[in-house]
Amino acid sequence: MPTTAKLASVAALLGDPARAAMLQAMMDGRALTASELAGVAGITPQTASSHLARLTTAGVLAMEKQGRHRYHRFATPAMARLLESLMHVAAEIETPRRAVVTGPRDAALRAARTCYDHLAGRLGVAIADALIEARHIELDSDAGIVTPSGLVLLDHIGIDVAHLGPGGSEKHRRILCRPCLDWSERRPHIAGRLGTALCRLSFEKGWVRRVEGSRAVAVTPKGQRAFREVLGVRPG
Amino acid sequence: MPTTAKLASVAALLGDPARAAMLQAMMDGRALTASELAGVAGITPQTASSHLARLTTAGVLAMEKQGRHRYHRFATPAMARLLESLMHVAAEIETPRRAVVTGPRDAALRAARTCYDHLAGRLGVAIADALIEARHIELDSDAGIVTPSGLVLLDHIGIDVAHLGPGGSEKHRRILCRPCLDWSERRPHIAGRLGTALCRLSFEKGWVRRVEGSRAVAVTPKGQRAFREVLGVRPG
DNA sequence: GGAATGGTTCGATCAAGACCGTAGCAATGG
DNA sequence: CCATTGCTACGGTCTTGATCGAACCATTCC
Known part of the structure; x- marks a missing residue:
């Protein structure tokens, strides 16, 4: 009920490296399968499945199943803005130690x-x-x-x-x-x-x-x- | 080092209910003391201190000492926008969605x-x-x-x-x-x-x-x- | 009807960290 | 100087949850 609790729970969902990696992979709007997401996050499909289940029941992701495939995508475009805000803060937080070696991909x-x-x-x-x-x-x-x-x-x-x-x-x-x-x-x-x-x-x-x-x-x-x-x- | 890891770590910092409550209390831009923040979060000052230390060393908060008081505030205005995005998603998450089907290969x-x-x-x-x-x-x-x-x-x-x-x-x-x-x-x-x-x-x-x-x-x-x-x- | 593949569930392990009680430090006020 | 107050550091307990192996389920392929 209190919005603070829900806010924290959403943030906590983004707070795991594996989940963050999976969510970032969805930033282009494509729907991806559990196996693909497990790949980008560097975890096994079992673990990815558990993460995706949590994200989906929380309402952060929407799942579309067909046959033996299950496609996952953001439940709302607001998620994309949230991730951009996060990247924005993460970038500003950047430790002055390393003078931003931007790779070609970046x-x-x-x-x-x-x-x-x-x-x-x-x-x-x-x-x-x-x-x-x-x-x-x-x-x-x-x-x-x-x-x-x-x-x-x-x-x-x-x-x-x-x-x-x-x-x-x-x-x-x-x-x-x-x-x-x-x-x-x-x-x-x-x-x-x-x-x-x-x-x-x-x-x-x-x-x-x-x-x-x-x-x-x-x-x-x-x-x-x-x-x-x-x-x-x-x-x- | 990868932006994803930093992104996740920032999100994880917002993912604790006590920290989320403290951060929300700073949304109006005021600088607050550890005791005040402990009060709004419903935790003891020791625990609040530990949370604030983490947030500060992570660069999310800035601390300002004045005598025996320590005032805490956002290190960057981007934090406020991030929290707003979070609230936005937390609010939108009430609405479920659904979709459809497919699947082969070659x-x-x-x-x-x-x-x-x-x-x-x-x-x-x-x-x-x-x-x-x-x-x-x-x-x-x-x-x-x-x-x-x-x-x-x-x-x-x-x-x-x-x-x-x-x-x-x-x-x-x-x-x-x-x-x-x-x-x-x-x-x-x-x-x-x-x-x-x-x-x-x-x-x-x-x-x-x-x-x-x-x-x-x-x-x-x-x-x-x-x-x-x-x-x-x-x-x- | 198998066999192969994508996906989830279960169980166990294990590390992170949230919390508080106590104690220690630093600044103020007498 | 000592007491008070704001805050932090340390040590302990206990919960959460991230992870993987193995088994299971569902779908599609042959």
Whole structure:
């Protein structure tokens, strides 16, 4: 009942290295099997199964079973934001001892990655900056809106504005546009249904592609052009 | 050293009820003493001291000595955002969810196969994507609907819409359209009576044929054209 | 109908750490 | 100086839970 107790229990679930590794592996929004998760966490399937059962009964994960496979994913996108917040704090906590030797993989993550179902990293922040600069969207600290010119742009690049719009039929639809504080850039990028749509479009149009075995995404040459010419994104 | 380990250690620090209570008490930005924090957490000062020492050496809290008092506060504002994210997830976790089904393997199988009685693999997912893109269907996480334009299309290609329609006489008919999580693609394709009908049609029209001794199916040249021209399926 | 594979349950082991009582340290006030 | 107060260090108890081996269950393959 007390929110503090529930808060602590959620945090405790993230507090085990094996579970944290499994959850981080789900950050790109894919649904993974127990065996795969056991692999990334470096534990046996039995142990992974026990962890996953706890996470699922706690409501943190949702399980989809088919045949002899069971796919696990976040129960709510809020989990992705939570993990980003955690990474943010973990990064700021960084001991000054080691002067941040960023491996190539880490560098790729900082350049561009998916944050659950939207784009993050320098790319994600640059997109947000460009859209704000052009007055297509406005981002507040905890909410965002799409301007009329933004609606025109989105329609032009093939995002179904009407389908994204506020007049949705369902009550529990995700918020259209919201800021998500970027873990590496420490500045907001675009989340919400708009973030999801932009991310999806970027994959479908071949502007970005996944980097094998990572949340990082690579911007294709075609994507470089598209982001610059269509969205007005400036590199850096 | 790996960010995952640090992430987990930070989360573990928040995962104890006593520590969580103390941290929540600092959410307004005030600096509090060990005794005060022990009070809000319902523990003795000795125990609180031990907790605070851990939080401080971890870099999560900053301590400030003033005479015989020691004031504790967040080391970084990011901590406040982290706690907010935690509260957010803790609040959202009340709502359960659900989803669906799939699963095989092999190169040919990944390209195209049958999943029980409907099409799966890259082909199945591409069909689903195309129909969604064209607004002929909508797929939610656990259900799908066919739009009016979708009904027209189905009728046009020879699928008996009336017989598939929602006005079925029997109570226990299979659901018309539902997503089925693709084993290889990890994204939904179309199942339900619609999926069955599309699969059946594809065989009857010679768009696909079975691969001997396998669940894999091969797309015929005729099928390539048909899927592209009739359903708007894009290769890949 | 087996056999193989993905997944979970059970039981036992074992380490981490949460807690408190007592004692020790440091700063203030007489 | 001694007493008081805020806090920490030490040592002990006890619970939690992370882990793996082995057995079991379910599904699919042959």
